Amino acid sequence: MAETFRRFAERECGGSSPLYEALALTTADDAELRSIAGAAPAGQPVPNLFFAAVHYLLLAGPSDRLAEFYPTLTATPRPPDEAFPSFRAFCLDRRPAIERLLRTGRVQTNEVGRCAYLYPAFALVAEWSRRPLVIIELGASAGLNLMWEQYRYEYEGDASCGPSDATVVIRNAFRGDRRPRLPERAPAVVGRVGVDLVPIDVRDEDQTSWLRALVWPEHRERAALLASALALAQRTPPRVVRGDALACLPDLLREARRDAAVCVTHTHTLNQMTEGRRAALTAVLSESSRDLPLYRLSAEWLTGIHPLVELTSWAGANVTTRRLAFSDPHGRWIEWLGDRTAARPFE
Known part of the structure; x- marks a missing residue:
């Protein structure tokens, strides 16, 4: 657990969230706080979930002294390296509420x-397949990325679309x-659906x-982007099915239109x-x-320095996987790896 928090501080927070970097490093050395964080379910990213639970409680009741360190709660936050005593006191005082959130919450950030990078990747699928998209x-959460x-x-410095x-x-x-090629007009989408164990109702x-609460305190642009996407989704909420992805996927694939290129995506x-x-x-x-014509578009961070965006396509027994891009974990920059006009995968 201690190493998990240190790795989170060094790998994910450095240069991105000074507050979470400082809190993760000090939490790593505190047995009581690690014990609280241990209430998180197996398989969940523990530091993300732990800090989100604290952030959620602060957003609901920002009168605690700890709020003085959170840019989401004050225009003049105090230095991050002074936050730990207030953070520790808050966690011990609110331990039952934090542990309840850890047991019931999920790290399901809808990172709009x-x-x-989804836009140029889906455009590539449409170009290859010459079909509309499903x-x-x-892991769709609230389904905001289905509305891409x-x-x-x-x-x-490049283009708009x-x-x-x-x-x-x-x-x-x-x-x-x-x-990548960035067509001004997006490809036609004739079907969309998400699946999540615990869907978010927009x-x-x-x-x-x-x-x-899952958005890091310093990331004001991410918070504003999330708010605008939620406002749009509330007009016509995207369809997100509650259930296990492996259990639901076969039925969702059978529902898909056969005249479309079906893209299964996960980030x-x-x-x-x-x-x-x-x-x-x-x-x-x-x-x-x-x-059916099937594509898999993934953006995962299982190894390496940066998340990797890949596109896999099938044609009979032939399977091709292309590395399309590296990206910032929150999508703030892209390093495109593919050609601007990539050849179709099986020609």
């Missing part, structure tokens, strides 16, 4: 910024020399407050699956690819 998202083609994208009148605008930057204030989800379940997911997709 990740749509910045999107099936695993309704957002506007502004890539720093998506509806010019969109109420949700995603700003991103490219690294490196390569660029019209439930308590559930959306949990989503807000930062496999880290919550065992090796056996990951293999079972691949087997389900391989079996289903015999009956």
